Amino acid sequence: MKSMMRLFLVLAFNALMLLEAYGFTGESDRQALLEFKSQVSEGKRNALSSWNNSFPLCSWKGVRCGRKHKRVTRLDLGGLQLGGVISPSIGNLSFLIYLELSNNSFGGIIPQEMGNLFRLKYLAIGFNYLGGRIPASLSNCSRLLYLDLFSNNLGEGVPSELGSLTKLLYLYLGLNDVKGKFPVFIRNLTSLIVLNLGYNNLEGEIPDDIARLSQMVSLTLTMNKFSGVFPPAFYNLSSLENLYLLGNGFSGNLKPDFGNLLPNIRELSLHGNFLTGAIPTTLTNISTLEMFGIGKNRMTGSISPNFGKLQNLHYLELANNSLGSYSFGDLEFLDALTNCSHLHGLSVSYNRLGGALPTSIVNMSAELTVLNLKGNLIYGSIPQDIENLIGLQSLLLADNLLTGPLPTSLGKLVGLGELILFSNRISGEIPSFIGNVTQLVKLNLSNNSFEGMVPPSLGDCSHMLDLQIGYNKLNGKIPKEIMQIPTLVHLNMEGNSLSGSLPNDVGRLQNLVELSLGNNNLSGQLPQTLGKCLSMEVMYLQGNYFDGAIPDIKGLMGVKRVDLSNNNLSGGIPEYFENFSKLEYLNLSINNFEGRVPTKGKFQNSTTVFVFRNKNLCGGIKELKLKPCIVQTPPMGTKHPSLLRKVVIGVSVGIALLLLLFVVSLRWFKKRKKNQKTNNSALSTLDIFHEKISYGDLRNATDGFSSSNMVGLGSFGTVFKALLPTESKTVAVKVLNLQRHGAMKSFMAECESLKDIRHRNLVKLLTACASVDFQGNEFRALIYEFMPNGNLDMWxxxxEVEEIRRPSRTLTLLERLNIAIDVASALDYLHVYCHEQIVHCDIKPSNVLLDDDLTAHVSDFGLARLLLKFDQESFYNQLSSAGVRGTIGYAAPEYGMGGQPSIHGDVYSFGVLLLEMLTGKRPNNELFGGNFTLHSYTKSALTEGVLDIADVSILHSGLRIGFPISECLTLVLEVGLRCCEESPTNRLATTEVVKELITIRERFFKARRTARR
Incomplete structure (x- = not known):
């Protein structure tokens, strides 16, 4: 009996063990997965519908079990569009070896319980929305070979505990928000084959001991903030095949023997760093090289033709460097690249490449999809046989010096998606065969010399997103076919001579974001269908002849910038503009609008809304300075019309008598009150300043107006350098000489002109002083920002300048061009964009001040005229009794014949200044006399002797060898001559001057002054 009992207990125990192994523990896996499912959203696919008691556990979707114990060993749920959170119950699948949850939409955090999966070898939860920290408990998964947390929202640093995963072969932590230094624990993961830390916020230098990862094949540190010299440790990773370092802050030169130290590299991306020096020629010894990118660095030297030896080369990206020397041999590498039969992409844009575009480019690989030569000084024409590049998808030749018409063979590149040719000198008509390139997505032909009509065949490019053909010589009507391209997002035809109306079909452009048709000859009423372009953000229609009222566009709630200025539009300003919450800029100036200006919403900000030169507008906020609206008295009825007429007549007569009495009294008191009136006017003008300053403060700040602090002497006063007790910076104090006739009026004019205007290229008037000195004499002074580099004249x-104040060097050609653009921009602001149009009247080099980075600021508004605030003649008499406006030599010829101040006069003065800047000769130089002027002197030398008249210091100011200085000087001088035309109406407008000078700068100089713009 006892033996039977013992046998029963043994069998029962064994049965329990079997149940434990096959039943109870399998049930725990089932419960863990059901708990996991309960926190998952499955979407429309119902991917986990098999997860129920009707199906055996090991046949559930994505579930695999071990053969021996029937435990869950593999869970593969990648790419099933699952959402929700990852349940901590996942940690109960203790036999799990493989876990794949990538490419879903899981949120929340990575549960700490994952660290319980001690058998796990493969963990992939990339491309989700997981946040929080990377759990340190993952270090318990000591058998891990593959860890993928790529593309989540994981933050903070990487836990050092992961350094215990010494068997790890693949580690993907990229595209998160990981911060801190390079994770030092990684040096312990000596088995790593692939490491991806790209697209995080890691910073600092790379430690030398990364060289311990000697098995590394692929290393990605893209788009972090790593810095320091190119890490020497990388040269010891000879097994590397892929090295991606783009978008960091690495600096220094690459070793000349780079190619010998990393002989197995296939893909090398160093784009977007601060690397310098030459591209190592040894790179061309790496026969395995398929992709090399070092764009957006500071590389110099030439591009080696030896790249043509690399038979496996697919992509060569060298853009945005300083490669080349603007000389004829710069493009030899293009001939050599014809040997690279598998080349897919070539980008060498925005370098210093010069010379003629070789016809050999048509012999490049038939697999070439991208050819990018933008932003160099390449001349010649596009080869006729360009059709040979049958695989071309992007042809980018913009911002060069290309000429001639477009070759007809372009129409055979049926796979072309981008044709970008802006800012060249390409001529002829826009060919209709472009309509054959039906896959075109982007077409940019702006800023060339195309003429004739816009071909309707462009409407056949039904996939077009971006069409830009502005600033050419196009005429005729806008083809309605273009308005039928359903995909169009950007449409730019500004700066041509297009005529006719804006087609009604514009309303069919449902995806249109930008419509730029400014500065053409378009006319008629704006179509009501504009209101159907619901995606519109930018609408530039300025400088045309549109008339009538603004159509109903209140549905364009996303619009940000609207410019309808300089047209013939009329009617009232629609109040729905008040509701455009995203509006940043609304310009309705120079039209015929009438009635009350709204005062709510964006109309409360005078820096957003511009309505000047609409003489029948009234009301608005006070900053707009419009006349008040007259409240209409209700009709008095019809019972006593004769009485009403008598009342009106009586009131009119009374007003006339009062006016007559006022005029007589004014004349009688004029002389007696002259000084008092002048003082009161000056004091009234000073009310614009919140803080004024006393005579004593100025005297102390200038050491008693000591000559040692004197920095300039003008027509109406002396300028001193001072450090005011109320200011933390040095200022310039202009003390008026009130004994000089016109000084007081000059003081008033300058205050009146500068009180409400702000522009980066105008001198800033800080405050003023109207007081008496210690002897009881009247004292007037103006206080400006101090310009440490003096004025343009001394440069x-x-x-002619005393040694102590003489500049230490001369101005380069680029610096002179930048200064000219600054002055033209200031005049454009004064003439076009001020609330009241201002004419400076005295543009000359001594009135152009230079700050510490040589940014120009126009100064000295003592003769300025506010043309619209008062009647021109009365204001003219009020502020000055001088007959000639400005300085002899710079003043427009019509001023010498009694002409009134005008914006055309300023343009003439600017033209003289521009000629002086490039020739180094004043307009009153002893060389000139009679009919031989600076103008004629320049014009006679323009065709062949431009270098003979150029300022010698320009020719010696470090211009690059091969730089086309003669061509650049010719173009700038031509602008100056067009500003100096005898007839005022033939002179360029300041807006045109700015555009032309900027175009010249961008064509010849690639270093943009972005800090100033």
Whole structure:
């Protein structure tokens, strides 16, 4: 009996063990997965519908079990569009070896319980929305070979505990928000084959001991903030095949023997760093090289033709460097690249490449999809046999010096998606065969010399997103076919001579974001269908002849910028503009609008809304300075019309008598009150300043107006350098000489002109002083920002400046061009964009001040005229009694014949200044006399002797060898001459001057002054 009992207990125990192994523990896996499912959203696919008691556990979707114990060993749920959170119950699948949850939409955090999966070898939860920290408990998964957390929202640092995963072969932590230094524990993961830390916020230098990862094949540190010299440790990773370092802050030169130290590299991306020096020629020894990118660095030297030896080369990206020397041999590498039969992409844009575009480019690989030569000084024409590049998808030749018409063979590149040719000198008509390139997505032909009509065949490019053909010589009507391209997002035809109306079909452009048709000859009423372009953000229609009222566009709630200025539009300003919450800029100036200006919403900000030169507008906020609206008195009825007429007549007569009495009294008191009136006017003008300053403060700040602090002497006063007790910076104090006739009026004019205007290229008037000195004499002074580099005159003519104030060097051609653009921009602001149009009247080099980075600021508004605030003649008499406006030599010829101040006069003065800046000769130089002027002197030398008249210091100011200085000087001088035309109406407008000078700068100089713009 006892033996039977013992046998029963043994069998029962064994049965329990079997149940434990096959039943109870399998049930725990089932419960863990059901708990996991309960926190998952499955979407429309119902991917986990098999997860129920009707199906055996090991046949559930994505579930695999071990053969021996029937435990869950593999869970593969990648790419099933699952959402929700990852349940901590996942940690109960203790036999799990493989876990794949990538490419879903899981949120929340990675549960700490994952660290319980001690058998796990493969963990992939990339491409989700997981946040929080990377759990340190993952270090318990000591058998891990593959860890993929790529593309989540994981933050903070990487836990150092992961350094215990010494068997790890693959680690993907990229595209998260991981911060801190390079994770030092990674040096312990000596088995790593692939490491991806790209697209995080890691910073600092790379430690030398990364060289311990000697098995590394692929290393990605893209788009972090790593810095320091190119890490020497990388040269010891000889097994590397892929190295991606783009978008960091690495600096220094690459070792000349780079190619010998990393002989197995297939893909090398160093784009977007601060690397310098030459591209190592040894790179061309790496026969395995398929992709090399070092764009957006500071590389110099030439591009080696030896790249043509790399038979496996697919992509060569060298853009945005300083490669080349603007000389004829710069493009030899293009001939050599014809040997690379598998080349897919070539980008060498925005370098210093010069010379003629070789016809050999048509012999490049038939697999070439991208050819990018933008932003160099390449001349010649596009080869006729361009059709040979049958695989071309992007042809980018913009911002060069290309000429001639477009070759007809372009129409055979049926796979072309981008044709970008802006800012060249390409001529002829826009060919209709472009309509054959039906896959075109982007077409940019702006800023060339195309003429004739816009071909309707462009409407056949039904996939077009971006069409830009502005600033050419196009005429005729806008083809309605273009308005039928359903995909169009950007449409730019500004700066041509297009005529006719804006087609009604514009309303069919449902995806249109930008419509730029400014500065053409378009006319008629704006179509009501504009209101159907619901995606519109930018609408530039300025400088045309549109008339009538603004159509109903209140549905364009996303619009940000609207410019309808300089047209013939009329009617009232629609109040629905008040509701455009995203509006940043609304310009309705120079039209015929009438009635009350709204005061709510964006109309409360005078820096957003511009309505000047609409003489029949009224009301609005006070900053707009419009006349008040007259409240209409209700009709008095019809019972006593004769009485009403008598009342009106009586009131009119009374007003006339009062006016007559006022005029007589004014004349009688005029002389007696002259000084008092002048003082009161000056004091009234000073009310614009919140803080004024006393005579004593100025005297102390200038050490008693000591000559040692004197920095300039003008027509109406002396300028001193001072450090005011109320200011933390040095200022310039202009003390008026009130004994000089016109000084007081000059003081008033300058205050009146500068009180409400702000522009980066105008001198800033800080405050003013109207007081008496210690002897009881009247004292007037103006206080400006101090310009440490003096005025332009002393830079152009240093030999006339005393040694102590003489500039240490001369101005380069680029610096002169930048200064000219600054002055033209200031005049454009004064003439076009001020609330009241201002004419400076005295543009000359001594009135152009330079700050510490040589940014120009126009100064001295003592003769300025506010043309619209008062009647021109009365204001003219009020502020000055001088007959000639400005300085002899710079003043427009019509001023010498009694002409009134005008914006055309300023343009003439600017033209003289521009000629002086490039020739180094003043307009009153002893060389000139009679009919031989600076103008004629320049014009006679323009065709062949431009270098003979150029300022010698320009020719010696470090221009690059091969730089086309003659061509650049010719173009700038031509602008100056067009500003100096005898007839005021033939002179360029300041807006045109700015555009032309900027175009010249961008064509010849690639270093943009972005800090100033």
């Amino acid at each position: 152009l003519h240093p030999e």
